[in-house]
Amino acid sequence: MIVTINGKRRRLDVAPMRRLLDVLREDCGLTGTKEGCGEGECGACTVLMDGVAVDSCLVPAAHAEGRAVVTIEGAAAAKRSARALQHAFVEHGGAQCGICTPGMIMAALPLKARSSRDQIKTALAGNLCRCTGYIAIFQSVEAALSPARKGARARRR
Amino acid sequence: MPAGASALSLARPRTLKAALALLAEDPELMPIAGCTDVFVGLHFGTSGQRRFIDLWGLDELRGIALVRPEPSEAPVLRIGALATYTDIIASALVRRRLPMLVAAAREIGGAQIQNRGTLGGNVANASPAGDTLPVLAAANARIVLRSAGAERRVAMGEYYTGYRTSVRQAHELITAVEIPPVAGRQWWRKVGTRKAQAISKIMMAGVRGPVVRIAIGSVAPTVVVADKTARCLSAGGTLAEAQALLGDEITPIDDVRSTREYRHQVAQNLLAQFWRETE
Ligand SMILES: Cc1cc2nc3c(=O)[nH]c(=O)nc-3n(C[C@H](O)[C@H](O)[C@H](O)COP(=O)(O)OP(=O)(O)OC[C@H]3O[C@@H](n4cnc5c(N)ncnc54)[C@H](O)[C@@H]3O)c2cc1C
Ligand code: FES
Ligand code: FES
Numbered sequence: 001m002i003v004t005i006n007g008k009r010r011r012l013d014v015a016p017m018r019r020l021l022d023v024l025r026e027d028c029g030l031t032g033t034k035e036g037c038g039e040g041e042c043g044a045c046t047v048l049m050d051g052v053a054v055d056s057c058l059v060p061a062a063h064a065e066g067r068a069v070v071t072i073e074g075a076a077a078a079k080r081s082a083r084a085l086q087h088a089f090v091e092h093g094g095a096q097c098g099i100c101t102p103g104m105i106m107a108a109l110p111l112k113a114r115s116s117r118d119q120i121k122t123a124l125a126g127n128l129c130r131c132t133g134y135i136a137i138f139q140s141v142e143a144a145l146s147p148a149r150k151g152a153r154a155r156r157r
Numbered sequence: 158m159p160a161g162a163s164a165l166s167l168a169r170p171r172t173l174k175a176a177l178a179l180l181a182e183d184p185e186l187m188p189i190a191g192c193t194d195v196f197v198g199l200h201f202g203t204s205g206q207r208r209f210i211d212l213w214g215l216d217e218l219r220g221i222a223l224v225r226p227e228p229s230e231a232p233v234l235r236i237g238a239l240a241t242y243t244d245i246i247a248s249a250l251v252r253r254r255l256p257m258l259v260a261a262a263r264e265i266g267g268a269q270i271q272n273r274g275t276l277g278g279n280v281a282n283a284s285p286a287g288d289t290l291p292v293l294a295a296a297n298a299r300i301v302l303r304s305a306g307a308e309r310r311v312a313m314g315e316y317y318t319g320y321r322t323s324v325r326q327a328h329e330l331i332t333a334v335e336i337p338p339v340a341g342r343q344w345w346r347k348v349g350t351r352k353a354q355a356i357s358k359i360m361m362a363g364v365r366g367p368v369v370r371i372a373i374g375s376v377a378p379t380v381v382v383a384d385k386t387a388r389c390l391s392a393g394g395t396l397a398e399a400q401a402l403l404g405d406e407i408t409p410i411d412d413v414r415s416t417r418e419y420r421h422q423v424a425q426n427l428l429a430q431f432w433r434e435t436e
Binding site: 015016017018019022038039040043046052053054055057058059060062063107110122123124125126127 | 162163164165166167169189191192193196197199200201209211213243266267268269270272273
């Protein structure tokens, strides 16, 4: 099947019911996408599919056919908003052990500039963090999305 | 997982017609939509299923519209089985006609689950904790089932036959849910643990109009339509009278999430809250 991964069209020969998570990590070597729970609870495996956040542990490979998938590797390389998020996570202590961080950043990417704290919480409600207690994460996302920061404007979708 | 994921087969029909023809030949194929239930089952190894049929690509099952199934009937809200929670939340039509479904959808999982989980999947999965089920029951919805040969509509109150069982036959698919106009104020509340996590402890949907309707989830093997309680309130009975009846209409159990008494108490409290907030 043909999938566009991080902007590159790739032909993959994979079983249709394999998890997109495994295809990304094992077949594509994109290990930035993490597995926390494997059952949709933690969001560590979040990627964008056609711009929409999904848990890649719950997506069969077949559903990625013909779609554009973006992982943390691609987001960081291609999107200024992702870079702004990464810097803000560093600056504001949004990452401690870091396991949840790629998923947090991918889940935050669809947010618009100037999103409210409530909108940020809603976007990240499907992401668990065992270290930070969330406040620092919300502050990081807020900082990245605030217009005062140059280059921090989040793209829609 | 899925240790044996490579051994699982997936048929991928392009149209509903083709999907129904495949199911007629081989009713053992298990449908998949957003996979937010199916993949959890595979991950835990609780699903012995090996052969699947993919509905996710059937865009004809995605629409949300007002339709008139019978020329004589008032228009009903028709939500395609593949409509996701995100689609439902974004739909001005659903917001206007069935705001309690929007309220329920907003509390299902996080964004990642809302982007993939479908209404048809929630109904078909038949969990007593399915959040949309009390809403659909309180709204008098009917489930549209289609097979290669026929289409039928089943009232929500008759759809479930027991714990995780329904009238749907293996060669049938849910194509849509149809909701007639709802008269009165709609109300929804879910009592759970963390909002975005899987299972509700108890949830209630209510309609307060000329006819009161109340449906409750997670208090019995299937969703409960609390007819006696609702009739009492419709007829001008007091809240205390209605609460006494409610206690007999539900049969909650003790499990790892809550005790029986706790669920009884919460149901009574929710009824009181519904009545107070819809005055
Ligand atoms: C982290 C997490 C949180 C969740 N939170 C909630 C919650 O708060 N409330 C809640 O109610 N649920 C919740 N769920 C469960 C799940 O997301 C919902 O039940 C969802 O609606 C299932 O839809 P799906 O399209 O993903 O179904 P699938 O997983 O694709 O399918 C589910 C079942 O339905 C059958 N099926 C699907 N579509 C059809 C059809 N059109 N016709 C016939 N059969 C069909 C499948 O064969 C399967 O048996 C949660 C799940 C996860 C992983
Ligand atoms: S690993 Fe996918 S949600 Fe936890
Ligand atoms: S930083 Fe450790 S889980 Fe979030």
